[in-house]
Amino acid sequence: MLSIRGLTVHHQLQTLVHPLDLQLHRGEWLALAGESGSGKTLTSLAIGGLLSADLHAHGSIQLEGKELLHLSEPEFRHIRGREIAYVFQDYQSAFTPFITIGKQMDEMIRAHTSLSRQQRQHSCLAHLEQVELPAKPVYNSYPFELSGGQLQRAAIATALLLSPKVLIADEPTTALDSLTSRSIIQLIQRIQQETGIAILWITHDLRQVQRTADTLLIMKSGQVVESGKSHSIFFHPTHPYTVQLLSSIPKLPSRYRLELQNKQVNT
Numbered sequence: 001m002l003s004i005r006g007l008t009v010h011h012q013l014q015t016l017v018h019p020l021d022l023q024l025h026r027g028e029w030l031a032l033a034g035e036s037g038s039g040k041t042l043t044s045l046a047i048g049g050l051l052s053a054d055l056h057a058h059g060s061i062q063l064e065g066k067e068l069l070h071l072s073e074p075e076f077r078h079i080r081g082r083e084i085a086y087v088f089q090d091y092q093s094a095f096t097p098f099i100t101i102g103k104q105m106d107e108m109i110r111a112h113t114s115l116s117r118q119q120r121q122h123s124c125l126a127h128l129e130q131v132e133l134p135a136k137p138v139y140n141s142y143p144f145e146l147s148g149g150q151l152q153r154a155a156i157a158t159a160l161l162l163s164p165k166v167l168i169a170d171e172p173t174t175a176l177d178s179l180t181s182r183s184i185i186q187l188i189q190r191i192q193q194e195t196g197i198a199i200l201w202i203t204h205d206l207r208q209v210q211r212t213a214d215t216l217l218i219m220k221s222g223q224v225v226e227s228g229k230s231h232s233i234f235f236h237p238t239h240p241y242t243v244q245l246l247s248s249i250p251k252l253p254s255r256y257r258l259e260l261q262n263k264q265v266n267t
């Protein structure tokens with residue numbers, strides 16, 4: 001579905017992302033992981049044509065066979081939201097402060113479709129329900145009236161409004177507490193299973209994607225150092241940097257792990 005070949009990102013003479021290949025299929029969860037500054041965000045922004053003007057991307061980014069890299073901004077605007085949607089770490093900036101969530105969601109549908117007012121409202125409420133929010137109250141709320149977790153759920157609902165094929169989630173849970181973060185990951189996992197949407201999940205923390213990622217791409221200093229099926233990388237990492245990343249995941253003593261597993265089975 002999404003096929004990236006030889007993608008590079010440059011700033012003047014500096015190469016920030018070295019030739020990168022990535023394949024993301026329908027229903028797949030691919031985690032792009034690595035330390036801060038390794039080039040994860042630049043890679044994800046290049047996909048949606050969101051790189052700042054001082055940065056230049058080369059190579060090929062194809063979505064279902066259509067080359068994206070050299071699209072004009074109006075062409076990218078057509079694709080963002082409809083084909084590729086983003087959820088960012090900074091959920092506060094996903095919404096304008098003094099406009100209700102409902103109005104902002106409605107505007108998103110209005111800009112891309114010719115649905116009637118009633119159809120748009122129906123869709124907004126259905127999507128808020130899909131992310132397990134009390135739909136009507138949240139639809140009528142201002143962003144500052146919601147908690148961080150609720151806002152991020154509303155941002156996810158907005159990202160999904162136009163049924164995109166790919167969801168790019170750039171550290172969407174990093175600013176949330178660990179329980180909320182876990183519930184957001186479970187939510188996206190459920191939506192992925194229900195809709196078949198492909199997920200590109202960006203994280204510096206491999207713990208987050210231990211249970212969800214099908215595929216991993218490990219980046220360091222702008223280069224992919226290891227990629228493959230996540231279970232094989234988790235159990236048999238080959239690059240020393242991957243080993244280092246994995247060793248930073250705290251291991252629970254086995255009796256606690258067992259208790260945790262039993263608890264998960266029973267909830």
Ligand SMILES: Nc1ncnc2c1ncn2[C@@H]1O[C@H](COP(=O)(O)OP(=O)(O)OP(=O)(O)O)[C@@H](O)[C@H]1O
Nearest residue numbers: 011016035036037038039040041042043052054204
């Ligand atoms: N506009 C820019 N001009 C020059 N260098 C940039 C620009 N944007 C990003 N960089 C540099 O490119 C490198 C990769 O940045 P990127 O944001 O992709 O890293 P990241 O892996 O997403 O890190 P983090 O987890 O901290 O978000 C960093 O060294 C960053 O300083």
